[in-house]
Amino acid sequence: xxxxxxEIPLVIRxxxxxxxxxxxxxxxxxACSMAERKVAAWIQDRPGPNRxxxxxxxxxxxxxTFLQRLGIFHVMADxxxxxxxxxxLPGHVNKFYFVLAPIVAMIPALTTVVVVPFGAYLDAxxxxxxxxxxxxxxxxxxxxxxxxxxxxxxxxxxxxxNSKYPFLGSVRASAQLISxxxxxxxxxxxxxxxxxxxxxxxxxxxxxxxxxxxxxxxxGGMWFGFLMPLSAFIFFVALFAETNRQPFDTVESESDLVxxxxxxxxxxxxxxxxxxxxxxMIVGSGVFMLLFGGGWNPLPWVPLADLVGWLAQxxxxxxxxxxxxxxxxxxxxxxxxxxxxxxxxxxxxxPRFRYDQVMKIGWQRLLPLxxxxxxxxxxxxxxxxx
Amino acid sequence: xxxxxxxxxSTLTVLCAVGVVVNxxxxxxxxxxxxxxxxxxxxxxxxxxxxxxxxxxxxxAGAVVALFLFIIMLLDVQGRQSFGFSGITTFAGLMxxxxxxxxxxxxxxxxxxxAPRLNRLAAEGANLKPYAQQLFTTYLxxxxxxxxxxxxxxxxxxxxSKKHATEEPAK
Numbered sequence: 001x002x003x004x005x006x007e008i009p010l011v012i013r014x015x016x017x018x019x020x021x022x023x024x025x026x027x028x029x030x031a032c033s034m035a036e037r038k039v040a041a042w043i044q045d046r047p048g049p050n051r052x053x054x055x056x057x058x059x060x061x062x063x064x065t066f067l068q069r070l071g072i073f074h075v076m077a078d079x080x081x082x083x084x085x086x087x088x089l090p091g092h093v094n095k096f097y098f099v100l101a102p103i104v105a106m107i108p109a110l111t112t113v114v115v116v117p118f119g120a121y122l123d124a125x126x127x128x129x130x131x132x133x134x135x136x137x138x139x140x141x142x143x144x145x146x147x148x149x150x151x152x153x154x155x156x157x158x159x160x161x162n163s164k165y166p167f168l169g170s171v172r173a174s175a176q177l178i179s180x181x182x183x184x185x186x187x188x189x190x191x192x193x194x195x196x197x198x199x200x201x202x203x204x205x206x207x208x209x210x211x212x213x214x215x216x217x218x219x220g221g222m223w224f225g226f227l228m229p230l231s232a233f234i235f236f237v238a239l240f241a242e243t244n245r246q247p248f249d250t251v252e253s254e255s256d257l258v259x260x261x262x263x264x265x266x267x268x269x270x271x272x273x274x275x276x277x278x279x280x281m282i283v284g285s286g287v288f289m290l291l292f293g294g295g296w297n298p299l300p301w302v303p304l305a306d307l308v309g310w311l312a313q314x315x316x317x318x319x320x321x322x323x324x325x326x327x328x329x330x331x332x333x334x335x336x337x338x339x340x341x342x343x344x345x346x347x348x349x350x351p352r353f354r355y356d357q358v359m360k361i362g363w364q365r366l367l368p369l370x371x372x373x374x375x376x377x378x379x380x381x382x383x384x385x386x
Numbered sequence: 387x388x389x390x391x392x393x394x395x396s397t398l399t400v401l402c403a404v405g406v407v408v409n410x411x412x413x414x415x416x417x418x419x420x421x422x423x424x425x426x427x428x429x430x431x432x433x434x435x436x437x438x439x440x441x442x443x444x445x446x447a448g449a450v451v452a453l454f455l456f457i458i459m460l461l462d463v464q465g466r467q468s469f470g471f472s473g474i475t476t477f478a479g480l481m482x483x484x485x486x487x488x489x490x491x492x493x494x495x496x497x498x499x500x501a502p503r504l505n506r507l508a509a510e511g512a513n514l515k516p517y518a519q520q521l522f523t524t525y526l527x528x529x530x531x532x533x534x535x536x537x538x539x540x541x542x543x544x545x546x547s548k549k550h551a552t553e554e555p556a557k
Contacts, residue, residue, distance in 0.1 A: 097413070136436055137436060137514070138436045138437050138440050138514070141437065141440040141441065141444060142436070142440050144440075144444055144448075145440040145441070145443035145444035145447075145448060146440075146443065148443070148444055148447075148448025148449065148452075149443070149447060149448055151448070151452050152420070152452065152455075155452065155455050155456070155459070158459075159413065159455075159459050167459070170459070171456065171459065171460065174452050174453070174455065174456045175456070177452075178449050178452060178453065181448070181449065201515070202514040202515040202518070203514070204514060
């Protein structure tokens with residue numbers, strides 16, 4: 001049925017696949033900004049954005065009002081505003097780096113998606129094959145490496161803006177991101193120690209991690225979030241710091257730094273920073289879900305293959321690879337969105353840490369904790385897998 | 387395809403490496419260094435040495451150059467002071483250049499790469515296990531010594547920076 005697709009040259013095919021993924025991530029990142037405002041409104045018990053509407057949609061009797069109340073047209077209104085607003089370039093900035101910074105923000109945010117598998121399908125033998133752009137053996141390292149380049153956008157933006165608050169923000173950004181990268185990398189090591197059991201081929205990819213979370217039995221079906229709660233917690237906290245989300249958003253804390261590194265930015269350049277932040281969140285949530293949340297498995301102790309088996313009893317169509325692919329991608333996306341909701345929930349629950357507290361948590365609490373965690377699991381895994 | 391990518395990345399690497407040295411503005415130089423590292427990582431990927439490529443990005447491009455930029459901004463080095471070459475610097479530079487030329491010349495004249503070794507390179511570079519095996523067996527002593535050196539450097543930095551923090555608490 002899809003043979004014609006495989007006759008296209010490989011380069012064009014890969015290009016199309018990459019484009020398809022970007023075309024999903026970009027609108028989700030945009031929609032997240034809307035969801036953020038809606039969730040904020042919901043938590044603060046107010047209606048939130050509910051005015052913008054396209055006239056001919058408003059004429060639809062029931063649905064029109066519903067969509068308007070939902071606020072989805074505000075996304076388009078915001079996007080339109082950002083595109084058509086005057087793109088100001090302040091006189092006192094270093095123009096080259098000022099323009100470069102938002103672009104640099106987007107590149108790592110969208111590049112990390114390449115190595116993150118986002119779904120799976122069953123091949124003819126009933127084996128789960130992950131779906132992703134480039135299933136590399138060094139998956140997690142690639143994510144860390146490329147996402148660590150994101151700090152340059154903030155550094156460059158803050159420096160090129162040539163004013164006080166953006167500069168302070170960029171200095172904070174570089175210190176904070178480097179501090180939390182350490183605990184983040186150390187916290188995932190137990191997972192990879194566990195999945196690289198003796199006698200197996202070594203890998204740092206995500207496929208194996210999810211495979212280990214979808215085995216039969218009590219320990220096999222257990223998601224790593226339950227098996228290694230401390231690792232998951234450290235990764236979760238470090239993820240907040242790495243994505244500059246509250247309570248770790250000292251980098252762009254509005255109350256003491258105006259807007260920090262993007263104070264001088266406006267229109268679409270500012271929008272790019274925004275989309276990059278949400279793309280980071282999406283990829284980060286995806287990685288969290290792959291490592292600790294079971295990936296594309298619907299529930300703990302219920303792997304995808306079982307669900308497909310049950311559905312296949314109802315209709316044989318369910319075991320079609322296309323259906324399984326769509327199902328697994330929907331499950332995974334659902335989990336990622338739930339995680340992003342958690343990000344927003346935390347934002348309106350915890351107050352922002354002071355900068356010295358951020359440093360203290362990073363170096364004096366999280367780092368020793370993650371080292372102790374690694375040691376504990378290294379010894380435990382050595383005993384269990386002997 | 388591969389040769390085009392190789393030309394692309396090697397040109398990027400060499401041009402940026404020249405840029406690091408020539409640039410008067412320290413921020414530009416750091417930017418060039420960053421791009422140079424990305425180019426080298428690209429070359430590693432072409433050799434199927436994904437691990438090396440991503441560790442290079444993670445450690446050097448992601449952390450070290452970020453710290454360089456951090457320091458450059460903190461000290462506000464804008465390249466106002468032009469570097470005049472003193473006698474000793476010129477001498478050291480010339481010596482290094484001569485060494486480099488000798489090394490390159492030796493490789494060009496005498497060196498040759500074993501074809502079977504080159505074939506094995508891909509298999510060894512793509513997987514983590516050979517790296518770990520080598521690090522924990524053949525190269526255990528050098529790894530330990532380098533680790534020790536880094537520890538000493540770290541302790542030295544802590545001791546040096548503590549001196550200034552006697553009257554005011556750090557951070």
